[in-house]
Amino acid sequence: GQQVMQIPQYQHVQEGEDFTTYCNSSTTLSNIQWYKQRPGGHPVFLIQLVKSGEVKKQKRLTFQFGEAKKNSSLHITATQTTDVGTYFCAAFLMEYGNKLVFGAGTILRVKS
Amino acid sequence: NAGVTQTPKFQVLKTGQSMTLQCAQDMNHNSMYWYRQDPGMGLRLIYYSASEGTTDKGEVPNGYNVSRLNKREFSLRLESAAPSQTSVYFCACPLQGAGGYTFGSGTRLTVV
Numbered sequence: 001g002q003q004v005m006q007i008p009q010y011q012h013v014q015e016g017e018d019f020t021t022y023c024n025s026s027t028t029l030s031n032i033q034w035y036k037q038r039p040g041g042h043p044v045f046l047i048q049l050v051k052s053g054e055v056k057k058q059k060r061l062t063f064q065f066g067e068a069k070k071n072s073s074l075h076i077t078a079t080q081t082t083d084v085g086t087y088f089c090a091a092f093l094m095e096y097g098n099k100l101v102f103g104a105g106t107i108l109r110v111k112s
Numbered sequence: 113n114a115g116v117t118q119t120p121k122f123q124v125l126k127t128g129q130s131m132t133l134q135c136a137q138d139m140n141h142n143s144m145y146w147y148r149q150d151p152g153m154g155l156r157l158i159y160y161s162a163s164e165g166t167t168d169k170g171e172v173p174n175g176y177n178v179s180r181l182n183k184r185e186f187s188l189r190l191e192s193a194a195p196s197q198t199s200v201y202f203c204a205c206p207l208q209g210a211g212g213y214t215f216g217s218g219t220r221l222t223v224v
Binding site: 009035043044045046088096097102103 | 156
């Protein structure tokens with residue numbers, strides 16, 4: 001089962017609205033990664049967060065790693081139709097031999 | 113996606129047939145990974161190879177075998193395909209210095 005829980009599963013927003021997806025783990029994470037997958041495409045690496053409380057920005061995307069390193073979020077300001085896709089968080093988990101384990105993903109649809 | 117190349121892109125198999133999914137990387141990286149993606153499940157690790165000549169099981173290895181032929185190539189074999197193996201298969205290897213993985217374009221497999 002999923003050791004990295006991601007919510008919501010699905011979100012449909014009006015263009016220009018904000019969007020946030022959350023990632024949670026019961027264990028402390030060494031780091032967390034975020035990926036974007038366009039419909040019909042492959043996952044594309046966006047960013048990696050390592051430090052407790054870390055915040056990084058990429059244009060309209062803001063990534064945050066929790067103080068306890070058990071949760072993370074991705075926030076998109078003023079969504080555009082180009083933001084459509086599935087956003088995944090992923091983390092290296094000791095119980096999986098320190099291999100990269102993915103959350104189930106949040107599907108974002110943007111209505112123009 | 114010049115770093116990781118997968119073939120074929122699409123395949124339809126009958127139950128019980130066998131096939132090999134091919135993956136090659138030109139990034140000179142030691143590690144390579146095979147994931148499968150199913151709706152609502154994210155990406156799940158099937159097998160990985162930490163270096164040439166070594167392979168190990170991931171989260172969902174049953175029904176699959178792998179071969180790390182050389183540093184560039186890592187193949188995934190289905191000996192007797194089952195409908196439950198209908199999925200999208202991705203090969204991946206680590207990005208140099210960035211912390212994330214780069215993925216191939218995927219193989220969309222349907223077993224009927």
